[in-house]
Amino acid sequence: MPANISLYTVNSIIFLDNDGKRLLAKYYKPPHGEADPDSLAGQDKKQATFEANLFQKTQKVNGDIILFENQIVVYKEYSDVIIYLTGGLNENEALLYTTLQGLIGALDIVLKSSIDKKSIQENYDMVSLAVDETADDGIILETDPAVIASRVTKAPTDDVNIKIDLSEKGLFNAFQFAKSKVSERLQQGF
Amino acid sequence: MSTHTYKKFEDLDSGALPDKMTVYQECLQAFNASPVQAKRCRLLLSRLLRLLYCGESFPTAESTTLFFSISKLFQHNDYSLRQLVYVAIKELSAVSDDVLMVTSSIMKDIQNGEIIYKPNAIRALARVLDGTTIHAAERIMKNSIVDKNQSVSSAALVSSYHLLPVAKDVVRRWTNETQESISDSKSFPSQQFLTHEYYGANKLPLSTYTYQYHALGLLYHLRNHDKMALMKMIQQLSTNSPLKNSLAIVQLIRYIGRIIEEDSGLTQTLFPLLASWLRHKSDMVELEAAKTILSLPGLTGEQHLQAINTLQVLLSVPRTVTRFAAVRILNRTAMKNPEKIVVCNVELESLINDSNRSISTYAITTLLKTGNSDNVDRLIKTISGFMDDISDEFKIIVIEAVRTLSLKFPEKHQSMLSFLNDVLRDEGGFSFKNAIIEAIFDIIKFVPESRESALETLCEFIEDCEFTELAVRVLHLLGTEGPKTPNPTLYIRHIYNRVVLENSIVRSSAVIALSKFALLGDESISKSIKILLTRCLSDVDDEVRDRAALSLKLLSSKDIEEAKVYLAPSVKYSLPILEQKLALYVSGDKDTFSTPFDISSIPTITEEEAKAYEYKEKTAADTEEIASPGKEDKEDDSQNEVFKQNLLHQQYSQELASIPEIAAYGTLLHSSAVVDLTEKETEFVVTAVKHIFEDHLVIQYNVNNTLTDIQLDDVTIVSQPDAEDVFVEEFIIPIEVLKPQAEAAIYVSFSRAEGIEPGVFVNTLSYTSKDVDPATLEPAEGDVGFPDEYQIEELQVSPGDYITPAFVGNFTHVWDELPNEQSAVYNLKDVTSIEESVSGLIKSLSMMPMESSEIVSSSSHHTLKLYGKSLGGARVATVIRLASTAKGFMMKVQVKSDDEIVSESVANNVV
Structure with missing residues (x-):
């Protein structure tokens, strides 16, 4: 299994609520050039089934990581939100998880320690910015929570x-x- | 204003998605208003983003309108609004037209804007530029790459990386700046951390060095053709100015892995570097280094052990993901070299009860792979203890692993069977039960001693089986295996119970299973079977009645052999080919139906051959990834391979049969793989295939003329065997004309002496070459050409060409039984490792490794057990002992076979 030598590392970042409904989903593909044929980017129907199945597998299972449909999925569950980050099968698990922790740590700062459905919806601008400062079309920008948060401006x-x-x-x-x-x-x- | 406020709260309370058209209208209105209200616009933008991130999309026209109204927001200088504007531009630029229009606004921001949104502007710029417009931004990008602000530099590097596919030449001009960035020290502007009041327990870093990761990634893609430059880069980044960012190191490790893969000569030079990262403060670096080291084949066991030791430590860290990654790497390693993992067994066993089910499953399957005959029993017991706690899906994986294990250790079948028997009683869905049944089937097929106890388990199972499909399969198996046992009547009762109690599908297969018992030749059994079948004649279902009637008719005929052909055929048709032929027959025009379908054209497979293929597949197709669909693909592949082999054989037979002289030789017994006789880059590429017939050897030389301006006439091969009394040349079918860039075959036929005769053929290609006119591809009129010769490599005929791989359940038993032992001792000089010679021997002898002896566990000695059948039908068993000595490798070969000549010639011609 060849290691991924490109910088495109993150396949998607997904926020689902406690019913499995989508709060935010970013499926990444390179902005220029060819997308991976297996990529879910732009495939609305497949994305929906992927999310539904993934939710079923991970809800109330605090496993942190799972291999799912040929992807590594790292995730973190909160009272009414689950945040997922997915990468290729050959990706470094610890690297993906560190990235997820960076994002979650940053959200913790900008949402003032209340990562839940309501505050995500109320502060959607800052959440979008935090996601945007974590990964840029699949390339990891930063993994340090404080740095990511410091780049997120308030309204x-x-x-x-x-x-x-x-x-x-x-x-x-x-x-x-x-x-x-x-x-x-x-x-x-x- | 008040209505908007009201609406906003309504949205938040219900949590429902805002209406798409409302948001669209409001956005257009607010963005085009003057003066721009920053807070309201940011709120609207966030609603718009929420729509987009929840999967809504706008048609191109609307999206373009939105895009341009958003660009109006550049009038307002609020930095927090501007930042979100850039996120929206990034999202919409992919689906809108004429996005180039905002380029100048963005560039102005990069040059004179506020620090906080400068990186956002740079990243947005990469979305609106393309290969033709990138030149305008060249200077800005260069300056940004070398910027002292880490975020600006990273944004520029990432953007350049995005632009690589459309403007590699332009980005290449930024190589120096990129190079400079890697070793430069950059930081965050201190005021950046004033954005929020409270950062919790997080440290506020001066720099995270992530730009090194981005710069390295970009640099690699700019230099990956130049190995020297890459080596220099690696040297520099590992010694002089070491990388400070973990992601960058992970990436560098991957590049090193890639370089070694391409040039294995560098393995030992680069290994110390990789090993140095096995102890690092970041677990991702340790994992990546261990993973890379374990995937490199050219390292010693000692070196691999260093990596395994690192993983061993990581197995017991608190972080779930790290444990998962470590056990996953070990699992993969265990597939090839289970013995290396044994040191981790204690840690692995403690992971069996891990709270993450994937980890526990990996731990079990890894343990099962490392299992040796001493600890298998204990392992099975441990697993039985926790089978109740896991889901069906994981149970299936465990059962697959047990199945592989039982093929590996046939002598342990008892504990495996009792384990399978226990789990078979558990509640479970179809796929779970199916996996168990499959496993039991395999054990019966490949471990003959287990047959009776396994059949008993199956009999119990069908007494209370809710799945028709499984019941049918079990009944079929009882029908084929039951009569071979010493006490067949036992099974008749179980089968007949099905006829009484089950649905029609199960009943009809029970009828066929029953009738097979009547073929045993035991009068009393036949009589009772006939009575039972007669009762079935009054069944309510057509199919059951038909089958019973057919069986009765066949059984009452005098000729029991004929009944056998129909009821218990010993050969099967090759199903993929049958399918293909039938499809071809059906899709043909009406004329094809005038001749009936010729079933005899389908190659048949004897049971033993089928078993050999299956065994190979089963032991090879190991569970690679847990519950990933990739596994299925793999199985398809191995099936395809068998199918391809069959197809190829069929193709050869047809080609050869079309030559009248060769058709007279009878059926084609065996065709070798394609052997290269020249380098692939030569003017004339020659490959050879050896076809063995009853008394003849036909060598098919495929000649490929790669030249564009030369035509070859009268191409023949002078093929000189070293043993002239064994192979006598009968005729050659030359190629009359070989056009430029064409391929054709020469057939050279030899009569061959009986038995397994090896030989070496010295080959010379001779021909008359003519220049051709490139326009017409015809040689000039009257050109007589000039004759030439071309020396090509020798072709070896080895014993493997006369042997086909076959499977046997109990190798030791067959070995003891076979007569005609021959042995020989060889001294191998050109061999570097036992693994290499083992895989070479399996290929050259074309026999099947038994008792998992193809897995080499020691670097000093190994015993390889092989089994196959000669073309004459004689069984051949070989035991090869390899040992490394000071002078190289010693090999002792012992061969036993039904045929004395076979033994002798195999033993004497192994190498």
């Missing part, structure tokens, strides 16, 4: 800019802004 605080910056610079900015607006109006002559 902007508010649209209406009522945040008052009371520092000297802030006041100066406000003054400058007002000044420019006023002069603008004046120039337009009302």
Whole structure:
């Protein structure tokens, strides 16, 4: 069995809820060039059956790892979410698991230690970013939880800019802004 | 605004997916609004992503519209919005048109944007570029690769890697930058960790060196044609500036493995490097090093042991995945070299009760593979203890392993059978029961001593069997095996019970099974069978009545032999060929139906031959991966191989029969594999196949003219046997004209002396060559050409050409029984290992290894037991003892056979 010498390592990252329903699923294939014919990327029907069968096999079995349909699947189960990461049959199991732990550790930070269905849905933007910072179309970007989390920005605080910056610079900015607006109006002559 | 807020909460409470069209409309509206509201847009983008990540998709037109409205968001400078914009661009760029339009916005961000989303911008850039537009980004990419910010550099390296398939030439120009990055030290900007207030117990690293992994991956693909450069790279990365990232080391180990695979001469040079990684702080590095070392064939047992010791330690770490990986590697190693794993047996046994079922199953199957005759009984007992706790699927794997084991240790059949008997009583589905039945069938077939107790188990099983298919198979087996036992009447009762109690399918197969007992020749049995069959004549089912009537008719005829042909045939038709022929017959036009289908054209297989194939398959097709469909493919392959062999034999027979002189020789007994007589790259490639007939040897020389401008006329072979009294040349069928780039065959026929006569043929190819006009491929008019000769390699006829592999249940028994012992001693000089000579001997003698003696467990000595049949039908058994001495390898060959000549010539011509 030849080892995988390409950098394309992760086949998919999948989040399912406790009914086996999909919360997030990313099936990877190289953005340019040929995809592996066995890849599930772009195969909606096969993905659905794959997820259903996988869920059945892994639910309430805290095994961390399983070989399933010619893939290595590492996973972690929470109260109402299971997070899976899959790779090729010849992949290094420990490497995949470290990647999964990186992602999960990062989620733990950005979701403030509550990895569950509700907070994943509420913070879908940050979850998407965390997944995106873990693997880029199958290439592992980072495995350190703190680093992955530090690259995930929080949502902007508010649209209406009522945040008052009371520092000297802030006041100066406000003054400058007002000044420019006023002069603008004046120039337009009302 | 209030309605939106309301909607948002509704969504979250129900957890339902937002409506696709609503999201689409809202997105267009919000993204095109001015000024852009960052928070709301980020929320909408996350909804859009949620739709995409849950499997929804937009048609190209809509997706393109979305893509361009998203690009409007570049007006807003909020970095957190921008980051999510890039994720959305990545997702949509694959399904939208004209994605190139955003290139300039992205490039501006890479140059002047904020640090936090710079890497995202670079990665998005790789999606919108292609082979023709990449030039515009060259400078930016180069600068990003050497950037001191680890995230920026990684993003650039990964993006370059993505672009390799479309722009390898351009990416190649970045080799120096990539090279520089590997050894450079890069870090994260410190303000990056201000994103969140609290990082839990996680350390905030200055650098994780992951860019080394990405740079190495890219560099390998840029240099993989240049072995010298790769070697230099490995040297540098292992000594001067060692890699700090575990992923990078794992990758480097794989590259080293690949290099050794291609050039085994480097094995010993690179081994110390691999071994140094067997002790590493990261388990993934240790695992990868161990896996690579164990897959390399050119290493000594001592070197493999180092890797196994590492795995042994990893077997008892708390991390499940690591234990899994370690036991999986050991399992794979156990398939080829079970004896090497024995040191881990204690650890493996403690894994039998592991909470992860895959680990426990791997542990068991590995243990079963390492099993030797001393610990098999104990192992079986351990397994029986925990069979109740595991699922059907794992039980099947265990049973498969037991099956292989019972073929390996026929003398242990008793404990295996009692184990199988116990599990057969357990509750279980069809596939589980089927696996057990298969295992018992195999034991009966290949371990004759077990027959009676096994049959008894089966009889009990069908008393209460819910699966019709299994009952039918068991009945068939009882019919074939039952009459061979000393007390056949025992089974008749069990079979007849089925006739009384079961459904019509089972009843009809019971009828046939019953009638086989009547063929024994015992009057009283025949009489009672006839009575039983007569009762079946009043069955309600047509099929049962028909079968009973047919059997009665055959049994009441005077000629018991004729009844045997129909009721218990000793030869089977080769089913794949029969199928193929029938399909051909049916698909032909109407004319073909005017002649009836000729069953005699289908080759038949005697029971022994079939068994030999089956045995080979069963012992070879080992469980490679747990519950993976890959296994089935493998079995298909081995079946295909048998099928191909049959087909090839058939093809040869047809070709030869079309030559009248050769057709007169009778049926083709055996054809050898194709032997190369020239290098594959020469002008004329010659291969040979040896065909053996009753009194003749026909050598088929296939000549391939690889030239494009030369035509060969009158191509013949001067074939000179070393023993001229044994092989007398009768005729040659030359090739009259061999066109450029064509292939044709020359047949040289010899009459051969009786027995197994080896010989060496010195061959010379002679021909007249003519230049041809490349346009017409015809030689010039009047060109007489000039005669030439071409020396090709010798062709050897060895005893193996006269022997076919066969299976025997009890080798020792046959060995003691056979007369005509001959022995010879050889001194092997060119052989480097016992393994090599064993596999060579099996091939050259074309006999079947018995009692698993093809597995070499010691490097100093080995005993190989082989069995086969000569073409004349004589049994041949061979025991070969190999030992390594100071001067090389000594080999003692003992041969016994029904035929004295066979013994002698095999013994004297082994090498």
